[in-house]
Amino acid sequence: MLTxxxxxxxxxxxxxxxxxxxxxxxxVVSVDxxxxxxxxxxxxxxxxxxxxxxxxxxxxxxVASAIGRDRDAGSAALLLGDLALAPTVxxxxxxxxxxxxxxxxxxSIASARREGRWLAVSWTLRCPVPTRELRLxxxxxxxxxxxxxxxxxxxxxxxxxxxxxxxxDASLLVRLGAPTRRWRAWLGLGVAHIAGGADHLCFVxxxxxxxxxxxxxxxxxxxxxxxxxxxxxxxxxSAREAATAATWxxxxxxxxxxxxxxxxxxGWLSLPSRLVETTIxxxxxxAAIETFVRPDRRGRGLWALGFGLVHxxxxxxxxxxxxxxxxxGIPLMAFNLGVEIxxxxxxxxxxxALLLVGNRLGARRYRRVLLPAVSLAMILLSAVWSVxxxxxx
Numbered sequence: 001m002l003t004x005x006x007x008x009x010x011x012x013x014x015x016x017x018x019x020x021x022x023x024x025x026x027x028v029v030s031v032d033x034x035x036x037x038x039x040x041x042x043x044x045x046x047x048x049x050x051x052x053x054x055x056x057x058x059x060x061x062x063v064a065s066a067i068g069r070d071r072d073a074g075s076a077a078l079l080l081g082d083l084a085l086a087p088t089v090x091x092x093x094x095x096x097x098x099x100x101x102x103x104x105x106x107x108s109i110a111s112a113r114r115e116g117r118w119l120a121v122s123w124t125l126r127c128p129v130p131t132r133e134l135r136l137x138x139x140x141x142x143x144x145x146x147x148x149x150x151x152x153x154x155x156x157x158x159x160x161x162x163x164x165x166x167x168x169d170a171s172l173l174v175r176l177g178a179p180t181r182r183w184r185a186w187l188g189l190g191v192a193h194i195a196g197g198a199d200h201l202c203f204v205x206x207x208x209x210x211x212x213x214x215x216x217x218x219x220x221x222x223x224x225x226x227x228x229x230x231x232x233x234x235x236x237x238s239a240r241e242a243a244t245a246a247t248w249x250x251x252x253x254x255x256x257x258x259x260x261x262x263x264x265x266x267g268w269l270s271l272p273s274r275l276v277e278t279t280i281x282x283x284x285x286x287a288a289i290e291t292f293v294r295p296d297r298r299g300r301g302l303w304a305l306g307f308g309l310v311h312x313x314x315x316x317x318x319x320x321x322x323x324x325x326x327x328x329g330i331p332l333m334a335f336n337l338g339v340e341i342x343x344x345x346x347x348x349x350x351x352x353a354l355l356l357v358g359n360r361l362g363a364r365r366y367r368r369v370l371l372p373a374v375s376l377a378m379i380l381l382s383a384v385w386s387v388x389x390x391x392x393x
Contacts, residue, residue: 040149041141043093043165047134047156047176052102052125056089060112060119063089066144077116085110089121092144094137098129131156134174142167147196149189162331164189183334190338193315194346199280199385200311202378204346206287207253207304209371210295211245212237212354213363234363239355245296246351252301254343256308257315258336264316265323265332276313277389283307285382292375295367315339 041062046053060079064070067084079085086108095102108123134154142148146167154161159176164185194200216233237245263269287307290297323331358366 040151042151042153044153045134045155047131047154047159049130049157050097050127052095052127052131052134053122054090054093054095054125055120055122056092057113057118057120058089060117062144063119077112079119080110080112085119086121086123089119090123092138092141094135094139095125095127096135096137097127097131098133099135100128102127102131132176134176136172136174138165138170138172142170149192166192183330186331186334187338187341190335190340191342191345192338193319193335194339194342199284200314201346202284202381203280203287203307203311204250204253204343205350206284206291206375206378207249207300208246208347208350208354209374210291210297210300211249212242212351212358213367213371214241214245214296234367236355236358236363236366239352242351242355246347248301249304250343250347252305253308253311254340256305257312258340260309260312261315261319261336261339262312262332264313265319266328269313271313273317274389274392276310276317277392278386279310280307280314281382281385281389283310285379285386288375288378288382292372295371 041059042057044055044057063085064079067079067082067088069079069082089110090104090108102125105124105126108121110119110121112118113120136152138150141150148167150165152161152163152165152172154174154176156176161174165172166185166188213234214237216235260269264271286303290300290303319335357370361370
C-alpha cells in the first residue's frame, strides 16, 4: 500500500509522462491535412547509344513554387506559358556518361497531365560517349525540398530499371545491362509514407488509446447495489491483454487497407479522390468519438476493418500513378510491406508509452482526463481536415 508521500512523489512523473503523450499526439495531428498527397515526382528515361530522352512529371503547385509563382494558384494551364518552366525543371537533374556531361539537344516540351494538376517536361540530351553507365545527379532537385521523392524509370538496350530516389541518393549510378529492380527502395517508400501520414497515424492512435483500458469485472450483486460505481470502474490492462486487443484491431485494419491498396493500384477499384480523402478524415473523428464513449466496446475490429478499406484507397491514390506499367507485383508488395513495417514500429513505441502513462496516472484519470483530451484533439482535427478536403478543388 502506498503512503501519501509515495503517491505525491509519483504525481510529477505521471504529469510529465502524460504531457509527453499529449505533446506527441498533438505533434502528430498538427501535420498538413494532405497526408496522402505526397510530393512525389516521376522521371522516365529512354536511353540509346549517345542519346537520352527524358520526361519529368511533377505536381503543378510544386513547379509553381519552384519558379516563384503563387503555389495556391499553380495550375498547369497558367504555367505552360511561363518561360522559366522548362529551364527550371530540366535543371533538377544532372546527366553524365563515362564521367562526361550530357547536354540538352533541341527544345524542351511542356504539357499538362492528370486533369491539369500535374506538368510534364520532356527533353533530349546527347552524351559524348556511349551510355553504358549513367550518372544522375539530383542535388538541385533535393535542394528544393529534401523530403521529395522521385520514382525513376530507365529503359534501354537490355535494361528495364525502376527505383525510388530519395535525398540519400542525390548522386545515383545506373548501369545499363541486365534488368534490375530495387525492391528495397519501394519498401523504404512504404515506411516513409506511413511515417508521414498524419491521418493514418491519428486513426491508429485512436485504436490504441482504447486498447490499454477496460471495464473492471463487476463485483457481487450486493456490492453493486451498495455502490453502483463498481459496475463502471475502469482498469488498465496488462501488457499482454493490451497487446492482444491491439493485435486484433490493427490486424483487421491492416488486412483491409492491404486489400484495397492492391485492388485500387491494379485498377480493379476506383473512387473519387476527394470522397476517399474526406472519408479518411471522418474516420478519425468516428474512431476518436468511439474511443471516448466506450473504449472497450466489442466490435471495434469490424469498423477498423471497414475504415481500413478506405485508408488503403488513400495509399493507392498517391502510388498508382507511379508504379511501372509492367511487373507491378514486386513494387506493390514491397510498398505494402514497408507500410506494415512502419506501422508496427509506431505501435511498438506507442502502445508501451500509453501503458506506462496509464499506469502512472491510474485508470480513472486516464479514462477521465488523458483519453478525452487526446480524443477531442483528434475530433477537432478530423473536422478541419474533412472540411478542407471536401471543399478542395
